[in-house]
Amino acid sequence: MKALIIYMSVHHKNTEKIAMEMAEVLDADLMKAYEANEKDISRYDLIGFGSGIYFFRHHRKLLEFAEKLVAKKKKAFIFSTYGGGSPKIYHKLLRKKLAKKGFRIIGEFSCKGYDTFGPLKFIGGINKGKPDEKDLKRAREFAKTLINSSHSSKYEKN
Numbered sequence: 001m002k003a004l005i006i007y008m009s010v011h012h013k014n015t016e017k018i019a020m021e022m023a024e025v026l027d028a029d030l031m032k033a034y035e036a037n038e039k040d041i042s043r044y045d046l047i048g049f050g051s052g053i054y055f056f057r058h059h060r061k062l063l064e065f066a067e068k069l070v071a072k073k074k075k076a077f078i079f080s081t082y083g084g085g086s087p088k089i090y091h092k093l094l095r096k097k098l099a100k101k102g103f104r105i106i107g108e109f110s111c112k113g114y115d116t117f118g119p120l121k122f123i124g125g126i127n128k129g130k131p132d133e134k135d136l137k138r139a140r141e142f143a144k145t146l147i148n149s150s151h152s153s154k155y156e157k158n
């Protein structure tokens with residue numbers, strides 16, 4: 001099984017840490033959303049799509065990339081890091097776009113990430129040190145389940 005992870009991580013590289021951890025387990029190639037093109041997708045059996053959450057959704061570049069894709073009956077998974085709130089809801093738009101393109105979403109993962117956006121920087125940010133070792137372990141375990149899985153979800157428990 002050949003896997004590709006397409007991601008964006010622009011705030012504190014929180015999501016990049018998760019992406020790299022998953023890539024190691026899956027022996028996946030890693031690409032930023034602006035580096036990937038449609039042709040890349042066809043060479044892989046499993047595609048991961050992930051980013052930080054910015055204004056209640058995945059990064060614009062990732063959403064635009066999903067929008068550009070032609071229908072593919074391929075396996076996919078979604079992941080994110082976020083400051084607070086409900087990742088299940090934050091994933092909704094990307095999940096919908098990928099499903100519309102024919103992707104079969106076999107898993108979703110999320111964890112909190114260090115966040116200093118806006119006024120949060122005046123209090124030193126929230127979720128300092130996250131993702132931490134425990135989160136990276138969860139990411140590895142999640143990635144393992146994708147290898148044989150039909151479906152798995154690991155949302156951060158608030």
Ligand SMILES: Cc1cc2nc3c(=O)[nH]c(=O)nc-3n(C[C@H](O)[C@H](O)[C@H](O)COP(=O)(O)O)c2cc1C
Binds near residue numbers: 008014015082084113
């Ligand atoms: C412009 C901006 C908007 C954000 N909006 C949200 C949001 O709507 N919900 C949330 O939970 N976190 C939000 N965050 C926090 C990020 O999702 C969080 O810090 C994430 O781990 C960043 O990932 P990255 O370091 O990979 O970019 C926002 C951060 C920034 C910079």
